Amino acid sequence: MDLSVAPSTTAASDIVRGEDALAALTALVRDDLEACNRLIVERMQSPVALIPQLAAHIVAAGGKRLRPLLTLAAAKLAGYRDGQRHVALAACVEFIHTATLLHDDVVDESALRRGQASANALFGNKPSVLVGDFLFARAFQVMVEDGSLEVLRILSEASATIAEGEVLQLITQNDTATTEEQYLAVIEGKTAALFAAATEVGAIVAACTPAQQQGLRAYGHNLGVAFQLIDDALDYSARQEALGKTVGDDFREGKITLPVLLAFQRGDEAERVFWRRTLEEREQADEDLGRAIALMEKHAAFADTVGRARDYGNAALEALAVFPDGVERRALAGIVEFCISRAR
Amino acid sequence: MDLSVAPSTTAASDIVRGEDALAALTALVRDDLEACNRLIVERMQSPVALIPQLAAHIVAAGGKRLRPLLTLAAAKLAGYRDGQRHVALAACVEFIHTATLLHDDVVDESALRRGQASANALFGNKPSVLVGDFLFARAFQVMVEDGSLEVLRILSEASATIAEGEVLQLITQNDTATTEEQYLAVIEGKTAALFAAATEVGAIVAACTPAQQQGLRAYGHNLGVAFQLIDDALDYSARQEALGKTVGDDFREGKITLPVLLAFQRGDEAERVFWRRTLEEREQADEDLGRAIALMEKHAAFADTVGRARDYGNAALEALAVFPDGVERRALAGIVEFCISRAR
Incomplete structure (x- = not known):
């Protein structure tokens, strides 16, 4: 699959390669990110030692800090120059994200998180x-x-929407009767809501124009949807293993994601029997994951999921057009490419 | 056991009988409580129907709304007359309480809550x-x-302290090596923190004096400790069944509460072997709960737990002395008796 980002209304100079883009964004706000990491460790302390122990396990487990990076860079793009408010709020965003990861892993009965x-x-x-x-309560204390x-x-609205x-x-x-609309509501809630909040609070501290605040929110929202679409495609991709995750988790749990929905919709009756047995009745044999992937390829379910992600990515790029060209805008534009190119 | 409240520095006229006291407080703020109940139902709504369904199950399960009652009455005592802020904040307190109940029941693997x-x-x-x-996020939205x-x-600090x-x-x-100090830290966190916050936010909306705000907070804190001490005694009492709970839950889970701590400290080596086997190794036979109760009675562990609760209850009454006598102060003073007399 060629997953490069399609040309958009944003200048081509905004677009760089995926991993480079994450490195560029990280470099741009390096001092702020280090301050944020220090604050995270400082504020997850408690006299009850198990709390920082457990929190450190997940906070130190090699996350890329994508959401706090977005807050830090959004604040810079929106013109915030003096002060450390963006650092504190980036830590809040990461605390909320970490809290949802901890609860997700309980709900999903996950054994692995970021390869550990x-x-x-x-x-x-x-x-x-x-x-x-x-961590959720602590985030609100810091706010x-x-x-x-x-x-x-x-951030309280985002937290309710995530739940x-x-x-x-x-x-x-x-439930193979799940609609695309329902699927979109799921990923807008569980992922895009916090991306949108992360970039919008960056705008808030900068006191930029309402149009710029709205632009940063729209960027975060569309980036979040694109990110989750790619995540859901990756769950059926060998590339996933390189990211330290298990291939086929969603399949084993019977999660109805867009690749599944597309393959199901486009499948014949025999294929739908297969999907119902494996996902609804959860009767799965060793070879079923391979068959699922083959059916998704047959029906172009991956390519179309990535294409949908690219559409959202382009909407994210367009939302940045309210800002003049510059190093921060280019760095945030590059993150669109980073999110989508993970699928390669 | 005679568990009536001992005379305190607060006037004897402040003291009424337990169940009557809850009824008196409820009657005093009846309209506000009804408004609070309506607001709770209104604000627990969501387009995701399972959320209000599940929330309604626990919200409607016959709780006495003790914490929101405290917020409503505290606001009245502190002089709040016009406006509905106390109603909204009472709903926030109940949302936070309900969220912790839901998570507690998962953590404790409880099958019953309030007899259902x-x-x-x-x-x-x-x-x-x-x-x-x-519900936790929604509480913050309403705040x-x-x-x-x-x-x-x-309330964000209380939420962190509860966790x-x-x-x-x-x-x-x-762990039978648990100290009384650790036990107190547990119940101050899991129970007293929200009682203290519930009464303090009542003071906040009334804009009373700092001494009165501090008095209401101290009242809530001490009441909360007394409430939990009695709860922990009740877990070994037949009276518990009348309250719709199962006797011996704490024993089966090996929770180290004050009645256990006192019986363990005062027991001989054979008794300690019994406590270690049943609570640490969790090897329990049918007759062990009966033996545990007999050992607690032998060592006056119940009476002393209730006595400790009475001390905290008296501290709660004393904290109210910063307010002049009146129907609200008497109603809140009566709640001390209500909390302690549950053990009868």
């Missing part, structure tokens, strides 16, 4: 639930110290 | 975790609408 034993596998489900609660009700509004997306995912799991 | 099937038993652990997250950073500070208390409880579970 997940917190629930290592420490048990119980502390994972409670430390997630702690209160920042003192912006607008930030609190954005709604996760519950909807649970409901649609093992 | 618990949400996790009925809907499964996964939606219980996620709907807890939703943001209220607009007080001071309220957000108090710390719950994690500490998990660590001390099945």
Whole structure:
């Protein structure tokens, strides 16, 4: 598959290669990211030692800090120059993200997270639930110290939307009658809501124009949808193993993602019997994952999922057009390519 | 056991009988409580229907709404007369409480809650975790609408402290070396923190004096400790069944509560072998709960736990002395008696 980003209304000079793009963004806000990492470690402390122990396991497990990077870079793009508010809010975004990861792994009964034993596998489900609660509460404490009700509004709304997306995912799991609309609502909730909030709070601290704030929010939202679409394609791709994840997790759990939906819609009756047996009744034999992947390839389900991600990626690029060209805009534009090129 | 409240520095006229006291407080703020109940139902709605379904199960399961009652009455006592902020904040307090109940039941693997099937038993652990997250986020959304950073500070701090208390409880579970100090830290976290926040936010909306705000917070804190001490005694009492709970849950889970701590400290070596086998190794036979109760009675562990609760209850009454006598102060003073007399 050729997954390069299609030309968009944003200048071609905005577009760089995927891994380079993440490195470029990280380099651009390196000092801020280091300050954010220090703050994360500082603020996850507690007299109850198990809390920082468990939190450190997941916080230190090699995440790329994509969401806090977005907050830091969005603040810079929107003109924030003096002060450390963006650092504190980037840490809040990462705390909320970490809390949802801990709860997700409990809900999904995951054994692996970022290629390592997940917190629930290592420490048990119980502390994972409670430390997630702690990090969530701590995020709100840090926001209160920042003192912006607008930030609190954005991140409390995002948190509620994430939970709604996760519950909807649970409901649609093992249900091949799930519609594309429902699938989109799931990923807009569980992923795009926090991406959108991460970039919007960057705009808030910079006190930019309403159009720029809206632009950064739209960028984050569309990037988040693209990111999750690629994640869902990757779950059926050998490339996944290189990212330290297990191939076929979604298949084994019967999650109804876009590649599945497309293959199901385009399949004949015999194929639908296969999908119902494996995903709804969860009767799976060793060879079934291979057959699922073959059916997805036959029906161009991967290519079309990536194409859909590219559409959202282009919308993210267009949303940046409200800002003048410059190193920050180019860095954020490059992240679109990073998210989509993970699928290669 | 005679568990009536001992005379305190607060006037004897402040003291009424337990059940009557709850009825008196409920009657005092009846309209506000009804408004709060309506707001709870209104704000737990979501396009994802499973969320209000599951939330309604626990919200409608016959809780006495003790914490929101405390917020409503505290606001009245502190002089709040016009406006509905106390109603909104009482709903926030109940949302946070409900979220912790949902997560507790998952952590404790409880099958019953308030005499009915618990949400996790009925809907499964996964939606219980996620709907807890939703209610927690929704509580913060409602607080943001209220607009007080001071309220957000108090309730985000309480939420972090609750999680710390719950994690500490998990660590001390099945460990007979737990100290009284650790036990107190557990119940101050898991119970008293939200009681204290519930009454303090009532003071905040009333804009009373700092001494009165501090008094209401101290009242809530001490009441919360007393409430939990009695709860922990009740877990070994036949009276528990009348309250719709199962006797001996704490024993079966190996929770180290004050009645256990006192009996263990005062027991001989043979008795300690019994406690270690049943609580640490969790090897329990049918007759062991009966023996545990007999040992607690032998060592006056119940009476002393209730006595300790009475001390905290008296501290709660004393904290109210910063307010003049009146119907609200008497109603809140009566709640001390209500909490302690549950043990009869």
